[in-house]
Amino acid sequence: MDLLNAVIALSNYVIIPAMAYGSQLALGALGVTLIYGILRFSNFAHGDTMAFGAMVTVLVTWGLQSLGVSLGPLPTALLALPFGIMGAMALLLVTDRMVYRFYREQKAKPVILVIVSLGVAFIMNGLVRFIIGPDDQKFSDGERFIISARTFKKMTGLEEGLAIKTTQGITVITAVIVVALLFWFLNRTRTGKSMRAYSDNEDLALLSGINPERVVMITWLLVAALATTAGVLYGLDKSFKPFTYFQLLLPIFASAIVGGLGNPLGAIAGGFVIAFSEVTVTYAWKKVAGYALPDGWAPDGLIQLLSTDYKLAVSFIILLVVLLFKPTGLFKGKSV
């Protein structure tokens, strides 16, 4: 039995990757939940918005790299992120002007907007693949590790190594900053409060002199920033491939619904619940069990509940369980 090594192995293979993935899902789910709460529909184009923002960031990163600009140990993509956000903002505002505004003027029911957003998703998806191609793109640079497994072993003399990738560290820190800023904006500023008021009661917001079109515009701007940040962090952590962002839609929606749709705190909690479930269920526990259990007790098998190919199924199952037994989600969200 060697509990210390078991904890290190667990952190290395489960906790740290799940923290990073959870932060990415939380940022994505926050965007989904904002649109649901304020614009009142589930935006199926969210994954592709992330892809578009990340694509602009990738292109600008390449441009900066070719100019020889770098952030030293940090990825150059962080410098390109504001450009990516502006690109996504432009895309969303143009989409709103050309598509969604028409349906708002018709007073179309939200369910129609859901289907419209699916069409928008396909167009954005095509646009991204047309510009950057369907393949994997690498754009991370700078120092690869904050602590590498080898350094950690040398430092501690333990058998197991603990590696923290730079991208994982950046992901978690960025997520904390973004979430803090968002909550400050929604709860403390006049504009943020007017968005909550619009979400709460559209007619009364109108009677208070709040301009609905302005609320809608600011929502899209916030969503563009959240989606691009989530997309870039995911791309840095894994790699950038347009199609994976469309697939990310499922865990993101699962996070938002598990946490309670329309509740920003819930979106964050949901993101971590989904991420930790996906990682723990698809992780082969043999190594950790080998350390944690008394000698000779560890089984011969890999102790992997599901192949990683099925990790999307995990979000599906959690989603079903939540919808069946706690339809408002973990936090007080809208009843589904």
Added chain:
Amino acid sequence: MSSDPYSDRGNADKSITNLDGIGSAQPVKGDGSAYPVDGGPFLIGDTMTGGYGAGPDILHDCTIAVERGEIAVIVGPNGAGKSTGMKAVFGMLNLRQGHVRLDGEDITKLSPQARVAKGMGFVPQTSNIFTSMTVEENLEMGAFIRKDDIRGTMEQIYDLFPILRDKRKQPAGELSGGQRQQVAVGRALMTKPKVLMLDEPTAGVSPIVMDELFDRIIEVARTGIPILMVEQNARQALEIADKGYVLVQGRNAFTGTGKELLNDPEVRKSFLGG
């Protein structure tokens, strides 16, 4: 099935759509402008005809007005178009005919937000508070269009409704019916309106709270704000009214001072229970 291709097809699945708090107003498009006109009452919805969207007309040549420093009350049976008339005056639905004038200006083509900026305050009958926001935030949202310091006005509201001062950090949705109505009136007063429109401010509150609310409304009127009000409790409302309107099926049935209507045998028989 409705012929409107964008209307509700019955999907209320909350996992993809959020219908809570969705707007039902069909506001006047905001590109219109106001122009000066001569004379007339302070606020008047003049010979208004219209209804919701492409639906049938609910108002037929309906006129409601309030003079400076007065209280005007609209009474009438259920479905008479009282609330619709108020919404029409506020620009929450499109009029086919008629005009709305405020303080010597024709504002028929102004959006509701623009009417708030012109000094109109409106407390709707239902959903008249932001339930998920605190009392203080409700008042802040009422003052959304103001750029100056709102603390003084907020103090005045707390003086008018002292209970709200104690509950200011509490979500408005957790308050009792009477307290919610106080928040609703307070929210509308935060803009320092030049005219206040109340749609059944005493709906669903106990008789004691109702008397209290009436007292507060009179207090507000004494500060010089004209009040246009729809009221179910016709007798009590007409007693405090300078002017009364009885609407029936979207038309003006009787008009007069509060006393005249209370003494009119026809009105007494039909609407005041003898």
